[in-house]
Amino acid sequence: MIEELLRQAVNQLKDYLPGKNPDQPGMVKLASNENPFGPSPLALKAIAKEAKLCQRYPDQKAIVLREALANQYDLKTDNFIIGNGSDEIMQLIAATFLRPGEEVIISENTFSVYEFVARLFDGRAVLVPLRNLCQDLGALAAAVTPRTKLIFICNPHNPTGSSFSAAELDTFLANVPTGVLVVLDEAYAEFAEEKNFPDSLTVIKNYPNVIVLRTFSKAYGLAGLRVGYGFAQPEIIRYLTRVKLPFNVNSLAQAAAAAALGDKRFLAKTLKNNSDGKKYLYGELQELGFNYKKTEANFVFIDLKKPADDLFMALLKQGVIIRPLNSFGLPEAVRVSIGTKEQNKKFVAVLQRQSSIL
Numbered sequence: 001m002i003e004e005l006l007r008q009a010v011n012q013l014k015d016y017l018p019g020k021n022p023d024q025p026g027m028v029k030l031a032s033n034e035n036p037f038g039p040s041p042l043a044l045k046a047i048a049k050e051a052k053l054c055q056r057y058p059d060q061k062a063i064v065l066r067e068a069l070a071n072q073y074d075l076k077t078d079n080f081i082i083g084n085g086s087d088e089i090m091q092l093i094a095a096t097f098l099r100p101g102e103e104v105i106i107s108e109n110t111f112s113v114y115e116f117v118a119r120l121f122d123g124r125a126v127l128v129p130l131r132n133l134c135q136d137l138g139a140l141a142a143a144v145t146p147r148t149k150l151i152f153i154c155n156p157h158n159p160t161g162s163s164f165s166a167a168e169l170d171t172f173l174a175n176v177p178t179g180v181l182v183v184l185d186e187a188y189a190e191f192a193e194e195k196n197f198p199d200s201l202t203v204i205k206n207y208p209n210v211i212v213l214r215t216f217s218k219a220y221g222l223a224g225l226r227v228g229y230g231f232a233q234p235e236i237i238r239y240l241t242r243v244k245l246p247f248n249v250n251s252l253a254q255a256a257a258a259a260a261l262g263d264k265r266f267l268a269k270t271l272k273n274n275s276d277g278k279k280y281l282y283g284e285l286q287e288l289g290f291n292y293k294k295t296e297a298n299f300v301f302i303d304l305k306k307p308a309d310d311l312f313m314a315l316l317k318q319g320v321i322i323r324p325l326n327s328f329g330l331p332e333a334v335r336v337s338i339g340t341k342e343q344n345k346k347f348v349a350v351l352q353r354q355s356s357i358l
């Protein structure tokens with residue numbers, strides 16, 4: 001009965017499949033690329049202070065946080081929009097710009113929210129295969145037609161950890177017509193160590209059709225508070241801001257994010273741990289004969305070349321939660337977040353014990 005009332009697009013939406021949360025104390029969650037150190041201590045302090053004022057509506061314009069970002073990146077406050085997670089900004093972009101039937105170009109085997117927002121707003125998702133587990137920028141640009149409105153790209157890429165260089169991005173953007181908006185999702189950019197990784201600040205200056213998205217959910221450890229941001233030329237930001245709900249980001253999240261942004265020590269500790277952790281995991285995975293992929297993010301992609309659910313279940317029984325990639329269309333692969341030293345060791349130890357099913 002109710003089903004008949006639905007918009008057609010809603011009828012066809014798929015549920016999001018999140019990483020599993022621990023259901024017993026002592027379990028190690030390496031499934032959602034969260035910060036293994038928890039939130040920044042400065043963010044916790046800011047939350048406690050702000051909590052006393054939570055009878056008030058939050059700042060609709062998130063001025064304190066946008067000023068902090070503008071200072072950090074040497075841009076203007078009107079270059080920034082704050083979202084309830086960067087997910088919300090993806091939805092805002094589609095709500096603001098996508099007309100029914102217009103095409104949204106997306107890589108296959110990639111973060112599912114891009115396709116979700118495309119479908120939600122009656123767009124047509126055009127899926128382009130990965131090439132050697134990397135986004136195929138040439139094929140993405142070649143897929144543009146007169147009906148294309150949006151392209152989503154992700155750097156570093158979730159779930160493979162691959163990245164493209166500044167030169168590759170530049171060639172791609174030069175090939176995309178200016179009437180097509182490019183969303184450059186940099187949720188993991190803080191972790192990138194590749195020296196030719198693009199500088200997205202210069203990208204938005206050279207290409208007014210680009211919107212860059214970043215988040216406080218990963219390197220800054222605030223996934224549960226839901227706060228992400230976008231930066232672009234002010235005109236784009238102005239229209240996105242018009243479409244967002246007035247109080248989309250709560251006051252605790254705004255205060256925590258501004259404090260976390262200023263916590264250089266916490267970020268440095270997080271990045272050092274990630275860099276050390278990935279080298280440790282490379283060595284151990286190599287020794288165990290796994291086919292892993294080098295990463296520019298805070299997770300490692302492993303191609304098992306057999307259904308991944310068995311390994312997922314076996315590790316789960318021993319208290320380690322990893323992410324099987326069925327929902328990414330990669331049923332024979334897993335993604336493992338890089339944890340603390342102790343968490344990584346536990347993962348490796350339980351993996352070794354699984355040799356019977358390898």
Ligand SMILES: *Cc1c(COP(=O)(O)O)cnc(C)c1O
Binds near residue numbers: 087214227
């Ligand atoms: C985690 C992640 C995000 C961040 O989402 P939030 O809504 O900011 O928590 C965005 N894009 C990708 C590819 C991600 O993996």
